Amino acid sequence: MILDLLRTTPKLETVYHETARRAFVFYIHLLGLHDLFYRSLRQQQQQQQQQQQQQQQQQQIIQQQQQQQQQAIQQGQQQQQQQQQHQQQQQQLQQQQQQQQQTQQQQQAQQQQQQQQQQQQQQQHEIFPRAKEKLPRWLAIFFDKLSKVFWVSEDYLFHALAVLKLFIHLRSFKKNFNLAQIQQSASVAVLAVLAVPQNNNK
Incomplete structure (x- = not known):
């Protein structure tokens, strides 16, 4: 306006x-x-x-x-857990291996003991029959040598006793002791007895 x-x-x-x-x-x-x-x-x-x-x-x-820090922490914890589990597993494996080794050693020791016992038993079984087989022969040799010792020492009484023991021993234990051998041994024993002097003071 x-x-x-x-x-x-x-x-x-x-x-x-x-x-x-x-x-x-x-x-x-x-x-x-x-x-x-x-x-x-x-x-x-x-x-x-x-x-x-x-x-x-x-x-x-x-x-x-x-998040990265948390992930890193979680990963670190997981790694620690895995390491702990791995260590536990290794310890368990070592314990199992040690137990197995101990059991194996015990079994081996037991087996060795059993083998030794078996060997000893076998040796004993082998020795005793041989000893039993050889004992009569050694006794016969012993009585024969003993009779000769007494004869040389002019101990006629013990000489006769040794000859009689030899005859009885051969008659009892010698399997292939035939009649001629029996007669010969008996004649030797009789002669040994007759050879003892009547005034023998020994």
């Missing part, structure tokens, strides 16, 4: 133009301020968004680091 009055009055036309120019300049200035305001708002919003993005990125990085 004021502008219309200024425009319709010729004297105030210059004032109208000046007022219009100033109004236009003010409007432009106002538009510029408005743009600056919106730009600043946009910049603030962009900065806020960037800050939020940075915060989110930092949070993500922190979360990733925490």
Whole structure:
């Protein structure tokens, strides 16, 4: 309305133009301020968004680091558990191996003892029959040698006794003692008895 009055009055036309120019300049200035305001708002919003993005990125990085740390801790714990389990298994295996070795050694020792006992028994079984077989022969040799010793020492009584023991022994234990040998041994025994002097003081 004021502008219309200024425009319709010729004297105030210059004032109208000046007022219009100033109004236009003010409007432009106002538009510029408005743009600056919106730009600043946009910049603030962009900065806020960037800050939020940075915060989110930092949070993500922190979360990733925490997850990595947790994973590393879990992996370390798992490795420790696996190592402990492995050590326990090795200890168990070593104990089992030691027990097996001990049992094997005990079994081997028992087997050796049994073998030694069996060998001793076999040797005893082999020795005793041989000794039993050889004993009559050795006794016969003993009585024969003893009779000769007594004959040389002129101990005729014990000589006769040794000859009689030899005859009885041969008659009892010699299997192939035939009649001629019996007669010969008996004759030797009789002669040995007859050879004993009657006045033998020994």
